[in-house]
Amino acid sequence: MENKLVEAFVKQVSELIPDDAEKDKLFEALRKYQGSSDVPFLVQDLKRVLNDPTKLEIYDYVRPLIRPAHQQQYDKLTPNAPGTKLRVIKLRRRGNESFGFAVRGGKEHGVGIFVSNVQRGSQADLRGLKLGDEIVRVNGFTIVEAIHEEVLNLIKGKDEIELKVTNLGMVPIKQKPTDPVSWQYVEKESLVKKNSVPSSGYEGPGEVVKIFINLRGASSLGCSIVSGPKQFPGIFIERVGPGSLGAEYGLEVGDQILEVNKRSFLNIRHNEAIVELKGSKELNIVLKKKAALPLLNAKNMVNPQDSPTDERNEDSVSRSTVDSEDTIGDEVAEELYATVNKTREDDLEKERKLQGEEQIRAKFREQERQRQIAEEERQAEEILQAEESAREEAEKARREVEQLRRAEEERRLQEDEERAREQRERELAAERELAAEREAKEERKKQEKQAKKQQSAVLAGRVGSASSMKPTLLGAATGSKSSFGKLTKKTIKEVEVIKEEDVPLDIELEGGIGSPLGGKIVVSEIYYNGAVDRNGGMGKGDTILKVNGVALDDMSLSQAQELLWKVEQECKPGGSIKFAIVESEIKHEDEITFF
Structure with missing residues (x-):
């Protein structure tokens, strides 16, 4: 078999079956046939793959790969190609009897009109209408775009109808009204004798x-x-x-x-x-x-x-x-x-002439017989050579199909590896970008924290010793009995912060025991888009009294920071951290008076 024949077959299959898994099943069925020569098993395997009318023409593409001795058996077992061999069925109603057939389908179902039942002995049965016939015309009207009800109206109430039908060997089915349409092969016993009685002039006896x-x-x-x-x-x-x-x-x-x-x-x-x-x-x-x-x-x-x-x-x-x-x-x-009516001739001359003609015919017959014997011997030798060549070509075709399958598998593996590599590169790039953002954010926090420490140091230097009772950043001397220390239930506020995955609290604290703030833990910074910033309800300068019920008074700054970090780590995404705070009366930096 020529290489171009195999290449054409693979190309045709690829156009009609885009799914690689289905193509592999088709090639596997052909490989099994090459080894077993079992045509019925081959057709069964093909029917599992070619389960849609759009794929039926592949049966014709497979035909050149079938061995000569199996050609007619293969043709008897396979269905017709779509749209071929139309037949005309004329039905006339007798009395009150029905035509004797039922239909299913319609444009609303996305399929044509198919004969779903034929009553034995009915007009439809006697005229050759068969299960699985697709009706393409009714009384000359094309019904390709017709819904089920419109087709019924064309048939019901008529005493005579003319149907133009074709048979695919398949019918559409639905197990439930909500199911998609699937296709089922019709058994050969239910079909018209294969390819017989089309309207193109193939009428008459003979398969x-x-x-x-x-x-x-x-x-x-x-x-x-x-x-x-x-x-x-x-x-x-x-x-x-x-x-x-x-x-x-x-x-x-x-x-x-x-x-x-x-x-x-x-x-x-x-x-x-x-x-x-x-x-x-x-x-x-x-x-x-x-x-x-x-x-x-x-x-x-x-x-x-x-x-x-x-x-x-x-x-x-x-x-x-x-x-x-x-x-x-x-x-x-x-x-x-x-x-030919022969009579005995009385004329002896005419009889001798006939005898001479018979001798001439006998001579010609002998010459023809000898020629046929020589021709048959020559053909027998050619057949032996052709069989050997056919076996070699079949083996060559099998190897080519196997090579094509392997090449296709290698191509798919390479594409999968390339996609996986590109995905890994994208993931690594995203991880590097995220890490860079985190490093930049940490560096920014570190710089801001350092600036805060420097600012606190400057303020502490201005305050001097605690016993001097000089004013601090908050406007009162350390240890003085200012209104800042007088808390009531109305000034205490509870803030519940919802923890999100991979989103930190992002706040900075200052104060604590030994600080100019008189032991209070104060929010010194709230970073943009952190959990506290997203939640709202807390601002810079607010005093934190409790975190999840744990009081922060009499804690150093490091102890308060460690407690807050531990609570944050233990809180799962979707959980909450509850703060008891006192809102700062100073809401803007321009409200701070330096002395």
Whole structure:
């Protein structure tokens, strides 16, 4: 199999199945088939992946990868491609009986109208309507955009209806009204005989199958075709060489060729059919099995001794061997075969003439027989070579599919690693940025704290000794009985600060035992966007009396800071820290008077 065939298959699958996991399942099903040659198991595996009508055309893309002997079995087990082989069903109501079918779906459900039930023996059943048929037209009206109720109105109350339908082999289902639409395959027994009775001219007896033939590495199909007369038009297989490539693909005498590479053979001229069959190394052929047996049997009953080269073959059909270079005319007889009624001739001269003609025909028949024997021997040798080449190509294709799968896995791993690396880099950058902000903040706090200490030292120097009773920053001498020390219940305020994750209290304290503030613990700074700042209710200069019920009087500054740090660490995010404070009467720095 050519590399381009495998590459085209992988590309087509990638367009229809974007999910990597589903593609892996499809490739795994093909690998299992390569090892087991089990077509039913392959189709079961494919149905698990191709579970939506939009994916049904992949069955045709898989067909070139199926072994020749399995082509027809594969076609019988797989559903039709979407939108192909439309059928016309005409129903006429008899008396008060119903047409005998039910439908489901509609535009409001995001799907078409599908036949969900057909009553056995009803008009619908007798006319060939099948479970799973999608109705595309009703009495000439397109219903693609119709809701369920509109379709029912087109059918109900009518005595005669004409439906145009197609069958996908799938029907939409819902377990509950709120569930999304899913799809279910219809069993073959419930379907119309595969690909039969379409409106394109494939009517009549005979099963229709589709096969793919790869002629690369082979010189010919090893079969001959014949054109039917006006009463039986079409292109038919007249002979299939034993052991030929055609026989390997399941071609049989009497098969009608309906289509080759999407070109119809229903009204094609004989020489054009030969050109089409020889013009490509890859043939997608649609056949109607044994359709021409009545034609060929009738021919043999009339005169089984006739030869394809007999001069009297003017009343026969046009022939050609597909692997021959000869071009046979495409004229066909006016009638199939005339009934020959022989009477005994009294004229001895005429009898001798007939005997001479019979001898000539016998000679031609012997020559034809010898030619066929030589041709069959040559074809047998070619078939052996083609089989060996096909096995090599199949192994090569298997390796290529495996290489593609591995390359795809490596690509996905590389992409995952690249995404993980980029994520780690972003996280590290964020951590570095956060650390830098914390360092800058700590440095700012340290500088502000140092400035406060220097300011306190300056103020302490101005105050002098405690016994001098000179005024302090707060406007009263240390140890004096000023109004600052007179606290009432009305001046005490409770502030509850909610702890947030990774957000510190961010306040600075001053005072304590031995300080110019007479042992009081005072808020010297509240930093922006800290927990205290976000909570509100506390300001610079406020005196903290208690933290979570623990009194701060008679504590040094370091003891108060240690207590506050411990309470903050023990408080979990979402918890609270309760402060009992006395609000400062000095709200602005310009209210401070220095002496």
